Amino acid sequence: MTRVVVENVWKVYGDQTVLENINFEIEPGSFISLVGPSGCGKSTFLRMMLGDEAPTRGRILIDGEVLEDEPSPDRGVVFQKYSVFPHLTALQNVMLGLELAQRPVLGRLFGRKRRAARVAAIEMLQSVGLSHSVNKYPAELSGGMQQRLAIAQALIKKPKILLLDEPFGALDPGIRAEVHEIMLRLWREEKMTIFMVTHDLSEAFKLGTRVIAFDRVRTRPEEMKAYGATVTFDLKVDGKSLPPQVPVASPLAAAAQ
Ligand SMILES: Nc1ncnc2c1ncn2[C@@H]1O[C@H](COP(=O)(O)OP(=O)(O)OP(=O)(O)O)[C@@H](O)[C@H]1O
Ligand SMILES: [Mg+2]
Numbered sequence: 001m002t003r004v005v006v007e008n009v010w011k012v013y014g015d016q017t018v019l020e021n022i023n024f025e026i027e028p029g030s031f032i033s034l035v036g037p038s039g040c041g042k043s044t045f046l047r048m049m050l051g052d053e054a055p056t057r058g059r060i061l062i063d064g065e066v067l068e069d070e071p072s073p074d075r076g077v078v079f080q081k082y083s084v085f086p087h088l089t090a091l092q093n094v095m096l097g098l099e100l101a102q103r104p105v106l107g108r109l110f111g112r113k114r115r116a117a118r119v120a121a122i123e124m125l126q127s128v129g130l131s132h133s134v135n136k137y138p139a140e141l142s143g144g145m146q147q148r149l150a151i152a153q154a155l156i157k158k159p160k161i162l163l164l165d166e167p168f169g170a171l172d173p174g175i176r177a178e179v180h181e182i183m184l185r186l187w188r189e190e191k192m193t194i195f196m197v198t199h200d201l202s203e204a205f206k207l208g209t210r211v212i213a214f215d216r217v218r219t220r221p222e223e224m225k226a227y228g229a230t231v232t233f234d235l236k237v238d239g240k241s242l243p244p245q246v247p248v249a250s251p252l253a254a255a256a257q
Contacts, residue, residue: 001028001192002063002074002160004049009058010228011044018044020228022058024212031187031194033208035201040214040229042197045151046163049195050075062161076159078150078167084138090149091134097153124152127189128182144175148182155186162187164196168203180207211235 009018014112018041022240026032034042047053051071060067062074069127084093099109109117125134128148130141138146147167154162168176184207187194198204204211215232216224 001189003028003061004161004193005088006062007059007061009045009048009052009055009060011041012228013050016225017228019214020230022214022231024234026193026210029191029193031184031209032196033204033211034195034203034214035199035211036214036229036232038199039068040216042214045163045214046077046165046195046197049163050077051160055075073157074159075161075163075167076154076157077163078147078154079165082152084146084149086138089135089137090125090141090152091121092132093138094152094156095120096122097156121152121156121157124156125149127186128152129178142175144171144179147171148179151179151183151186155190156191160192162192162194164194166197166199169199172244175178176203183207205237208237210237 006022006024006026009019009022010017021153022045034043034045038124044053048055049067051067052071057080071142085096088096096111098120099239108114115166122131122134125131128151130148130152133141133145134202139147141149151167168179171179188191194205195202201211211233212231212235213233214229216227218224218227
């Protein structure tokens with residue numbers, strides 16, 4: 001299980017401060033919904049979580065270790081418009097996720113490992129409801145199916161942290177509700193920590209165990225560049241708990257026992 005600590009994180013591009021003084025601690029197995037107005041730095045924050053970008057100041061700790069400044073198979077990502085590879089079938093797309101994790105240079109597995117990867121990929125496609133589409137190409141799948149394929153491709157690597165950047169934004173409401181259920185099931189089964197950026201507050205509260213908002217506190221035009229967004233609210237969602245069997249490993253709780 002993965003504990004994330006964000007300590008005094010700032011992100012500055014040139015003379016523009018995008019994020020300032022972001023602090024929070026995430027319990028293992030949490031489903032964090034990240035909300036806030038357009039341009040407030042949500043995607044920037046996810047890129048830092050992915051290791052694609054380093055904070056300008058401060059640090060992010062994962063299980064007590066400073067997050068390295070490069071992507072790792074421990075962290076998977078799904079974007080709103082995810083580019084699954086159009087010339088590969090659903091099965092090949094998911095297998096590629098595994099092959100790239102295991103053979104980052106060649107991107108191919110052979111023999112027994114390849115057969116095991118194939119079985120794992122088929123199981124993952126089943127779990128996202130795509131067992132009848134394993135040999136289809138992305139262009140032959142609906143938007144919701146493509147997004148489930150993208151989720152399968154990210155999850156096959158068993159990431160400890162899944163980063164979702166408006167992953168369901170392009171789906172129509174019926175399909176969106178269906179993909180929500182799949183996402184919640186996979187979250188419970190895989191015991192991941194999830195960060196999901198969304199513009200939809202009802203989605204944020206429906207899926208998240210906690211909803212964190214970024215926003216700018218100072219909004220006068222002359223202040224816009226010098227000050228970034230910070231955490232303006234941080235709410236635990238009532239009635240939601242961590243996935244079953246997850247001990248709440250709080251040092252305070254342990255000390256109290
Ligand atoms: N690589 C970059 N170089 C310079 N500025 C950047 C870079 N990436 C992001 N920014 C700036 O940082 C700010 C935050 O961008 P970001 O994409 O994180 O916002 P967001 O909250 O995800 O917005 P949206 O909800 O529209 O997706 C924007 O003003 C953007 O122009
Ligand atoms: Mg964004």
